[in-house]
Amino acid sequence: MTTGPFALNYKPALPAKSDYGIAVVGCGSITTNAHLPIYRRHGLNIIGCFDSRPAQAETFARQFSISKIYSALDELLADKKVDIVDIAVPATEQLAIVQRAAAAGKHMLCQKPLSETFADARKCVKAAREGKVTLAVNQQFRWSPAIAATKDLLRRSLLGEPTLGTIQVNALTPWHKWEWIRIKKTIDVLYTSIHFLDAMRHLFGEPLRIFVSGTPPPDGSCAGETRTIEVLEYATTLRAYVHDEHHNIGGRDDWYGFYRVEGTEGIVKGSLGGLFGFPTGVPDKISYLSRKLHPDTWIVPTLEGGWFPEAFLGPMASLMESLQTGKPPVTSGEDNLRTLQLVFAAYKSMEEKRAVSPEEIQ
Numbered sequence: 197m198t199t200g201p202f203a204l205n206y207k208p209a210l211p212a213k214s215d216y217g218i219a220v221v222g223c224g225s226i227t228t229n230a231h232l233p234i235y236r237r238h239g240l241n242i243i244g245c246f247d248s249r250p251a252q253a254e255t256f257a258r259q260f261s262i263s264k265i266y267s268a269l270d271e272l273l274a275d276k277k278v279d280i281v282d283i284a285v286p287a288t289e290q291l292a293i294v295q296r297a298a299a300a301g302k303h304m305l306c307q308k309p310l311s312e313t314f315a316d317a318r319k320c321v322k323a324a325r326e327g328k329v330t331l332a333v334n335q336q337f338r339w340s341p342a343i344a345a346t347k348d349l350l351r352r353s354l355l356g357e358p359t360l361g362t363i364q365v366n367a368l369t370p371w372h373k374w375e376w377i378r379i380k381k382t383i384d385v386l387y388t389s390i391h392f393l394d395a396m397r398h399l400f401g402e403p404l405r406i407f408v409s410g411t412p413p414p415d416g417s418c419a420g421e422t423r424t425i426e427v428l429e430y431a432t433t434l435r436a437y438v439h440d441e442h443h444n445i446g447g448r449d450d451w452y453g454f455y456r457v458e459g460t461e462g463i464v465k466g467s468l469g470g471l472f473g474f475p476t477g478v479p480d481k482i483s484y485l486s487r488k489l490h491p492d493t494w495i496v497p498t499l500e501g502g503w504f505p506e507a508f509l510g511p512m513a514s515l516m517e518s519l520q521t522g523k524p525p526v527t528s529g530e531d532n533l534r535t536l537q538l539v540f541a542a543y544k545s546m547e548e549k550r551a552v553s554p555e556e557i558q
């Protein structure tokens with residue numbers, strides 16, 4: 197941890213013990229582009245992998261020099277060397293794997309969304325509780341440099357009382373790469389804005405209610421909403437919103453991903469580099485003003501790392517720390533149910549055209 201008034205503590209860090217045996221279930225795009233690159237960089241102990249498409253598991257194992265390819269999930273779950281199952285399969289497949297892994301006594305890092313329904317997400321959390329294992333969810337956007345640095349400023353009260361939080365994203369998402377998602381009735385909030393809503397909770401706590409307006413694109417290329425405006429109202433004078441647009445035709449130079457937090461004593465603003473071309477992106481940018489440090493000087497630190505892949509160390513490190521301290525991981529299953537309440541409140545809001553309290557989702 198760095199110190200001094202201008203030091204920003206935003207990088208995910210592994211706990212004292214980090215040699216837990218990890219087995220990967222789902223050797224697709226996100227484990228290839230984000231999980232394994234960052235796990236390998238930090239020397240994590242990858243025991244083996246499994247994918248329902250054996251050829252995909254072989255390609256993955258070859259790329260990351262993984263010696264063990266399991267031929268079935270049960271074989272993976274029976275391996276005593278495996279402490280943590282790192283699951284990255286379509287959300288509809290997740291519950292069945294979680295229930296089996298929990299029964300086998302394995303801890304789990306699940307991918308977001310934990311489930312496509314609130315009822316199944318609760319079943320995931322219940323299975324982990326009954327199996328006396330720890331379940332965390334990969335809401336790694338919390339550890340993206342911009343958001344983690346903003347959290348650090350808020351934690352140190354350098355912005356005073358928060359009054360405004362905004363995340364504005366306007367880019368072109370290549371939905372054709374994920375044919376399975378293009379046909380879903382729930383797209384942006386459940387699969388993308390879930391990160392932004394989770395970040396708002398991380399930064400500011402629980403909103404009282406959410407109002408969302410969203411729509412699919414006019415050309416019918418996606419079934420669900422791919423443009424949303426999400427307004428969050430808090431018990432204090434804080435107000436927040438997310439604007440997420442996925443069909444920007446203006447070319448890469450016109451894309452943006454901005455965030456801004458205002459408080460009674462300061463402002464932090466910058467850009468979310470991860471949006472500028474998955475999976476590589478560009479570094480996040482940040483600048484901030486805190487009247488507690490200086491009345492009118494903007495501070496412009498350089499942030500290292502990104503939403504992809506560096507932030508992916510965060511949820512795994514937090515899960516490992518939880519196994520040592522007994523405290524819940526930052527993005528525990530229980531915590532994630534609150535993010536999902538907000539997500540499903542967003543859909544209820546779109547459907548019923550009114551502000552919805554997350555508590556309405558049970």
Ligand SMILES: NC(=O)c1ccc[n+]([C@@H]2O[C@H](COP(=O)([O-])OP(=O)(O)OC[C@H]3O[C@@H](n4cnc5c(N)ncnc54)[C@H](O)[C@@H]3O)[C@@H](O)[C@H]2O)c1
Binds near residue numbers: 225247248252387
């Ligand atoms: N946290 C993030 O920012 C982030 C980013 C991208 C994707 N994701 C999530 O990660 C998950 C996977 O996404 P992806 O882009 O890697 O998809 P993908 O389709 O590229 O990979 C999924 C893999 O899972 C395998 N699979 C499917 N069902 C399985 C089962 N029952 N058992 C074992 N393997 C199975 C598939 O064969 C495939 O190789 C999704 O839930 C997605 O929402 C999260």
